[in-house]
Amino acid sequence: MSDEGYFGQYGGSYIPEILFNSQQQLIESFREAMADASFLAQVKSEMQTYSGRPTPLTYCGNLTEAVGGAQIYIKREDLNHSGAHKMNNVIGQGLLAKRMGKKRVIAETGAGQHGVATALVSARLGLECTIYMGAHDIQRQYPNVFWMKQLGATVVPVTTGSATLKDALDEAIRDWCTHYEDTHYLIGTSCGCEPFPEMVAGFQSVIGEEVKEQAMAQIGRYPDRIYACVGGGSNACGIFLPFLDSEVELVGVEAGGIGDGPGEHAKRFNTDQARFGVAQGYATKFLQDDQGQLQETQSISAGLDYVGVSPILADLEEQGKVRMISARDDEVVDAFKRLMISEGIIAALESSHAVAGGIREAATMQVDESIAINLSGRGDKDIFNIAKALNDVAFGDFIEDYLSEAMKP
Amino acid sequence: MNELKTFIQAQRNKKPLLLMTHVVYGYPSVAKSLEVMAHLLDNGVELLEVQFPFSDPVADGPVITAACHEAISHQPKLEQCIEDIKALSRQYPDSKLLLMSYLNPVLNYGVERLAETLSGDIAGIIIPDITIQGQRLLAPLDRHGVTPVWIITPDTATERIAQISDTADGMLYCVSNAGVTGQQADGLDNIQSYLARVRQHTGLPLSVGFGISSGEHLQRLAGHADVAIVGSALLKAFNQDELTGVAEKLSELQSAISEMPSGA
Numbered sequence: 075m076s077d078e079g080y081f082g083q084y085g086g087s088y089i090p091e092i093l094f095n096s097q098q099q100l101i102e103s104f105r106e107a108m109a110d111a112s113f114l115a116q117v118k119s120e121m122q123t124y125s126g127r128p129t130p131l132t133y134c135g136n137l138t139e140a141v142g143g144a145q146i147y148i149k150r151e152d153l154n155h156s157g158a159h160k161m162n163n164v165i166g167q168g169l170l171a172k173r174m175g176k177k178r179v180i181a182e183t184g185a186g187q188h189g190v191a192t193a194l195v196s197a198r199l200g201l202e203c204t205i206y207m208g209a210h211d212i213q214r215q216y217p218n219v220f221w222m223k224q225l226g227a228t229v230v231p232v233t234t235g236s237a238t239l240k241d242a243l244d245e246a247i248r249d250w251c252t253h254y255e256d257t258h259y260l261i262g263t264s265c266g267c268e269p270f271p272e273m274v275a276g277f278q279s280v281i282g283e284e285v286k287e288q289a290m291a292q293i294g295r296y297p298d299r300i301y302a303c304v305g306g307g308s309n310a311c312g313i314f315l316p317f318l319d320s321e322v323e324l325v326g327v328e329a330g331g332i333g334d335g336p337g338e339h340a341k342r343f344n345t346d347q348a349r350f351g352v353a354q355g356y357a358t359k360f361l362q363d364d365q366g367q368l369q370e371t372q373s374i375s376a377g378l379d380y381v382g383v384s385p386i387l388a389d390l391e392e393q394g395k396v397r398m399i400s401a402r403d404d405e406v407v408d409a410f411k412r413l414m415i416s417e418g419i420i421a422a423l424e425s426s427h428a429v430a431g432g433i434r435e436a437a438t439m440q441v442d443e444s445i446a447i448n449l450s451g452r453g454d455k456d457i458f459n460i461a462k463a464l465n466d467v468a469f470g471d472f473i474e475d476y477l478s479e480a481m482k483p
Numbered sequence: 484m485n486e487l488k489t490f491i492q493a494q495r496n497k498k499p500l501l502l503m504t505h506v507v508y509g510y511p512s513v514a515k516s517l518e519v520m521a522h523l524l525d526n527g528v529e530l531l532e533v534q535f536p537f538s539d540p541v542a543d544g545p546v547i548t549a550a551c552h553e554a555i556s557h558q559p560k561l562e563q564c565i566e567d568i569k570a571l572s573r574q575y576p577d578s579k580l581l582l583m584s585y586l587n588p589v590l591n592y593g594v595e596r597l598a599e600t601l602s603g604d605i606a607g608i609i610i611p612d613i614t615i616q617g618q619r620l621l622a623p624l625d626r627h628g629v630t631p632v633w634i635i636t637p638d639t640a641t642e643r644i645a646q647i648s649d650t651a652d653g654m655l656y657c658v659s660n661a662g663v664t665g666q667q668a669d670g671l672d673n674i675q676s677y678l679a680r681v682r683q684h685t686g687l688p689l690s691v692g693f694g695i696s697s698g699e700h701l702q703r704l705a706g707h708a709d710v711a712i713v714g715s716a717l718l719k720a721f722n723q724d725e726l727t728g729v730a731e732k733l734s735e736l737q738s739a740i741s742e743m744p745s746g747a
Contacts, residue, residue, distance in 0.1 A: 078616070088586055088612045090542045091634040092661055094643070234548055235538060247541040252662040352586045352612070353539050366591030367538040367555055 079268025082392060084359075084385030087267040088352045089247075096254035101269050103174045108276070113173065120165045121280060124198070125155040127162075129281075131288035131446065136416040137433070144439035146432065147297060147446045148419065149285055149313060158422065158451030159281060159309045160191040160262060166277035168195040171258035178202040178253065179260040182246040184211055184239035184305065185377035185424060186218025187451055188262030193225035203227040206245040208238040211376045218455055236370045239305075240381045243354050263306025264384040267355035271311075271386050278312025285446055286316055293444055299323040299435065302448040303427040304398065305340070305377050307384030309450035314396060315386075323397065326387060327431035329373035330402035336363070340371035342383040343391055343398035351382075358385045374403040374459065375423035377451075401430035407463045409433055410453065422451035423459065487606040487630050487653035490579050491688040491709055494529050499743040500705050502736060503530035503690060505583070505714030507547060508564045509554035510536070516554075517567060519721065519729055524575040526733055530710060531571075531578060532609060535564050537585035542611035544665035546715040546722075561592050569604040581632065583609040586620075595623045602627035607653050615650045625652070632656050632690075637677050641684070648685035654710065657681055659693045665715030667694025671703045678707040698739030705743045711736075 079085045089097060107113040121127040129150045138146045151159035171179050179201050183189030189205040196203035205222055209231040212219050222229050235241040243261075250259040259266075264274040282300075289296050300317060302310035304326040314324045331339030342348040342359045351360035353368060360382045361369040373379045390396040401409070406423060409430035413419050421429055425448070432447040439445070453460065461469035494501050504523045508516050523531055536551035536559065543551065565582070572580045582605055589597060589610060601608070607630040613620065614634075621631045630653035635644055637660060648655065659674060660667065678689055691704055692712030696719075701711050713736060720728035 086617075087614075088617065089614065090611050091614050091639065092542075092636045092658060094614055094636075095638050095640070234545075235552055240539060244539050244541050248544070248663045251542065252666065254661065350590075352590060353537075354541065355612075360587070362587070362591070363558075364591075365558070365561060366588040368587075 079272065081271070081385045082389035083350065084357050084388040085268065085271055086357050087355065088357065089267050089355050090251055092251050093254060096250070097267060099174070104170060104269050104273055107170055107173055113169065116169055117166050117277070120169065121162060125161045125165060126153060127280065128284045128288075129153045131285060131292060132417070132419070133292065134413070134417045137413060138436070140412065140416055141433050141436050143441065144298065144436040145293070145441070145444040146436055147289070147293070147444060149281060149446055149448045151281060151309065151448060151450045152419070152421065152425070152452035156187065156191045156194055157454065158187040158191065159278060159312060160188045160451075162280055162312065163262065163274050163277045163308060164188070164191040164195045164260065167258070167260045167273070168199050168201065171201060171260065172199055174258060176201070176256060176258040178204070178257040180204045180206065180246050180249045180257055181260045181262055182206045182239065182242035183262060184208070184242070184379055185375065185422070186211065186215040186222070186455065187377060189222050189227070189229070190218050192260055192262070193222040193227035196227065197225050204249065205229045206232050206242040206249070208236070208242045209233045210237040211239065211242070214376050214459065215455060217457070238371070238379050239376070240354070240368060247355065263308040264311045264386055265306045265354065265356060265358070265382055271356070271384055274308050275311035275315055275384070275386055278308050279315050281309065281312040281448065282314060282316030285313060289446065296320055296322050297446040298439070298443045299325055299445045300448070301325045301327060301428045301432040301445060303327050303378060303424050303450060304383060304387060305329070305380045305424065306382070307387045309448050311384055311386055313448040314390070318395060324395065325431060325435070326391070326396055326398045327427045328398060328400040329375060329378035329427060330400035330405070331372040332403055337370045338372050339400070340373045340379050340381070341400050342388075344400065354382060356385055358382045358388045374406060374463070375427070377422070377424040378427060399431050401427045401434070405430045405434075410460070419449065420453040421449050422453045423456050425450045426453075485630060485652045486628060487579060488688060490606065491654055495688070495709050498740065500701060500708065500740050501529040501710045502740070503532055503581070503710050503712045504528045504717055504733070505532040505534060505712065507534045507536055507550040507554055507718065508567070509557055509559035510550040511553060512557060513559060513563070513567070517571075518726065520571055522726060522729060523733065524571065524578050526737070527578075528733070529578055530581065532581045532583050532712065532714070533564070533568050535559070535561050535582065535584040535588055537588050540585060542663055544663040544715060546665045546718050550718055561588055565600055569601075572604045579606040581605065581607040581609060586610055586612050594620065598623040598627040598629055601629045605629055607632050609656065615647055618650055634658055635681055636661070637673065641680070644681055645684045648687060651687060654688040654690050655681065655685060656712070657689055657691045657708070659691055659695065662693065664693055667696065671700060674703055675707050698735050701736060701739045702743070
């Protein structure tokens with residue numbers, strides 16, 4: 075990373091003047107904390123004793139055999155407390171917020187995983203918590219909203235614009251502009267102004283560090299390729315960055331949605347609909363139209379439905395150090411089913427993109443090669459969407475019965 | 484001497500407080516927004532800030548954000564917006580027009596190209612998602628006499644006020660309180676000491692915006708600020724009663740100014 079939070083031409087700080095002091099304070103506190111062994115020990119201890127780290131690296135023999143190529147290993151971030159990698163970042167930033175003396179945290183959420191993780195940690199650390207979530211995402215992910223509320227968080231539906239993650243992020247920035255004095259903006263992905271990309275990627279790097287050790291113990295060497303889904307990019311940064319100086323090929327899998335037309339996907343790479351831009355506090359590749367308006371995105375998974383991408387990944391892709399591919403909704407549902415049936419692992423739809431990309435390419439690799447797929451989250455939260463995608467009629471009957479039961483006086 | 488600064492100082496010799504009114508280009512339609520602009524200029528507002536809408540306006544409150552999203556649904560073009568406001572600036576030589584937008588539409592158009600196109604007609608530009616750390620990005624605008632207007636907030640440290648003032652020209656945009664446009668938390672209670680603090684470090688005209696919505700607010704600014712910036716309040720008035728609403732709000736603001744003692 076260069077000065078002022080730039081990663082090549084990406085990153086930087088493009089914020090309203092009102093946030094200047096608050097951002098400077100955050101940068102300073104973050105640097106101090108990272109140089110403080112007792113803070114790092116506290117983060118590590120919470121990751122182990124609260125979230126259950128280290129998460130295992132699971133060998134998938136049945137899937138490997140069915141695919142017929144490289145040996146497939148899955149990094150089980152789904153086994154974190156809260157069921158997703160989001161917990162790693164939230165533990166780090168939550169402790170940092172306490173250290174800075176903040177009373178309140180705010181966060182944006184897409185699928186709701188980051189919202190739930192933030193609400194959990196806020197309950198544990200005694201922080202007031204407000205979550206901004208697109209109204210459209212609330213419809214898709216109500217179970218997560220339910221838990222956030224039960225945990226004591228205030229969930230604010232964002233109805234402006236496309237009513238998804240990017241709009242929730244805008245609204246969180248507006249809240250931060252107003253309440254910076256007592257509030258920490260606990261951003262969920264490695265995007266935003268300095269020092270957020272570096273900070274989130276840093277807290278997530280525990281994923282890749284563990285894979286290094288586990289691969290040496292279980293495979294005897296590093297995997298040949300590593301796959302991660304890429305929305306904002308935090309789970310990808312987390313598993314990729316520790317391998318940057320190795321021979322391992324790093325492959326990001328974006329949401330291919332339902333097609334290649336504008337608004338039909340959430341791909342920021344390998345499409346001329348995305349190019350250099352500045353918004354939401356930082357520079358990266360944004361999906362945008364000819365006037366520079368950010369575009370709507372589409373994906374079966376709310377968590378990948380984001381218009382920008384981590385400036386760290388934009389830069390690494392430009393340098394040829396990360397290769398980006400994509401998977402469409404139907405291929406993703408198919409990969410979800412294959413992993414579930416062959417290994418008994420229920421993946422989040424977000425993470426199923428990485429599974430789809432991984433098994434597609436594993437089939438073309440040699441049996442003495444191996445790949446690791448980052449399973450960033452578990453799929454329980456997707457039960458409604460998956461039941462719909464699988465056309466499960468009985469699920470609809472269950473909902474009707476549940477409703478008529480719940481409506482009884 | 485900077486054109487925007489000269490203009491404001493000359494006007495201030497005649498008036499206790501100037502008005503910079505704000506209109507979102509393309510809301511609710513391009514034609515309607517141009518009609519509102521013409522009405523404001525016909526009635527003698529000294530400065531007009533025209534916002535080219537951006538999909539993700541993080542410094543704007545709900546009223547302006549909603550207007551921007553509505554405007555974008557008609558796919559306004561920055562090129563056309565510039566042509567339209569240049570024509571207005573020629574039609575109303577007694578007022579000055581400023582363009583406001585976020586960085587992305589500006590970068591997308593090209594800063595150099597924008598500077599060349601605006602030069603001579605548009606006196607200034609306001610971009611809320613960049614601080615003086617990014618000043619070099621906007622250098623072409625300065626060179627072409629399209630002055631970037633820099634922002635000061637009540638929490639800006641004294642050294643930084645001096646630093647911003649050294650970078651700035653034309654005028655300073657003093658945000659009235661923490662938050663986004665259209666918000667006024669403390670009813671301008673501390674505005675006078677805040678502006679006095681800024682004044683110690685700059686000879687530039689001071690404009691004040693965010694939540695300035697009534698004649699009473701203007702009274703509080705008299706003698707302390709040079710320009711009152713009114714955006715969301717006019718937009719709300721428009722939403723209630725279209726051009727009639729705007730006319731009424733404008734006359735409320737202008738009569739507050741005309742009642743001020745001339746020495747203010």
